[in-house]
Amino acid sequence: MSEQKIEGTCIAGEEGVYTAGRAGHIRSFVLRQGRVSNAQQRYYEDMMPKIGIPYAAARLDLDAVFGRSSDIAPKIFEIGCGMGETSYAIAAANPQNDYLGLEVHTPGVGSLCKLVAEGGITNLRICQHDAVEVLRDMIGPETLSGVHIFFPDPWPKARHHKRRLIQPPLVATLVAKLKPGGYIHCATDWENYAEQMLAVLSAEPALQNTAADYAPRPEYRPLTKFEQRGLRLGHGVWDLVFRKK
Numbered sequence: 001m002s003e004q005k006i007e008g009t010c011i012a013g014e015e016g017v018y019t020a021g022r023a024g025h026i027r028s029f030v031l032r033q034g035r036v037s038n039a040q041q042r043y044y045e046d047m048m049p050k051i052g053i054p055y056a057a058a059r060l061d062l063d064a065v066f067g068r069s070s071d072i073a074p075k076i077f078e079i080g081c082g083m084g085e086t087s088y089a090i091a092a093a094n095p096q097n098d099y100l101g102l103e104v105h106t107p108g109v110g111s112l113c114k115l116v117a118e119g120g121i122t123n124l125r126i127c128q129h130d131a132v133e134v135l136r137d138m139i140g141p142e143t144l145s146g147v148h149i150f151f152p153d154p155w156p157k158a159r160h161h162k163r164r165l166i167q168p169p170l171v172a173t174l175v176a177k178l179k180p181g182g183y184i185h186c187a188t189d190w191e192n193y194a195e196q197m198l199a200v201l202s203a204e205p206a207l208q209n210t211a212a213d214y215a216p217r218p219e220y221r222p223l224t225k226f227e228q229r230g231l232r233l234g235h236g237v238w239d240l241v242f243r244k245k
């Protein structure tokens with residue numbers, strides 16, 4: 001399998017490995033052998049028994065997982081935590097919310113485990129599995145107050161666009177899992193993907209855009225280092241925030 005470095009984003013695998021196959025759907029990622037550092041490995045082993053949610057084809061009781069009701073602590077679902085800096089920063093700054101972070105790659109999961117352990121926060125759990133399946137099988141209808149999808153793999157080649165996460169079927173599933181008034185917040189630094197996001201989200205009748213088109217970056221989403229660098233170089237970043245009617 002060849003690999004492609006996309007500036008400012010994660011490494012995404014090339015085609016061939018992850019067609020529908022056993023998953024029953026086209027995956028938005030490719031599993032690759034990433035190097036896991038000693039620290040990531042150590043924190044992974046120490047923390048995943050405490051904060052890891054194993055995948056199961058059964059509904060997850062989020063209130064029980066976090067030990068508090070959604071009426072008190074809204075539940076936010078994140079697809080693709082990457083190395084976890086943003087996921088950690090948001091959870092640490094918002095102890096009133098509970099966060100379930102989804103990431104498939106072990107180095108990223110290990111890195112987020114380290115941040116959680118060092119920061120001592122208790123409102124974040126990690127599930128290392130395809131978020132599409134976790135949503136479908138584990139998340140009950142109208143249980144989420146928010147969904148974060150920050151800088152999803154852009155799959156820039158036209159023949160790979162089918163791998164992109166933000167497509168009508170996933171958005172329909174997200175809507176079903178959101179409480180009324182719940183939000184979907186996407187961000188991307190790929191203009192063409194931003195346009196796709198805007199078109200797909202706008203076409204979902206159960207959603208309402210919170211802005212005329214792209215939204216100002218909500219304060220809770222910190223600027224990442226690569227984003228700051230990109231902005232200095234004149235590259236764009238597009239946030240989209242839609243609410244369930």
Ligand SMILES: C[S@@+](CC[C@H](N)C(=O)[O-])C[C@H]1O[C@@H](n2cnc3c(N)ncnc32)[C@H](O)[C@@H]1O
Nearest residue numbers: 009010028029080081082103104130131150151
């Ligand atoms: C480009 S990175 C962005 C990471 C992070 N959100 C950030 O802003 O730095 C996208 C991440 O999404 C993860 N990912 C893609 N599809 C996923 C899926 N279906 N379930 C869970 N994680 C997924 C990838 O493994 C990758 O780490």
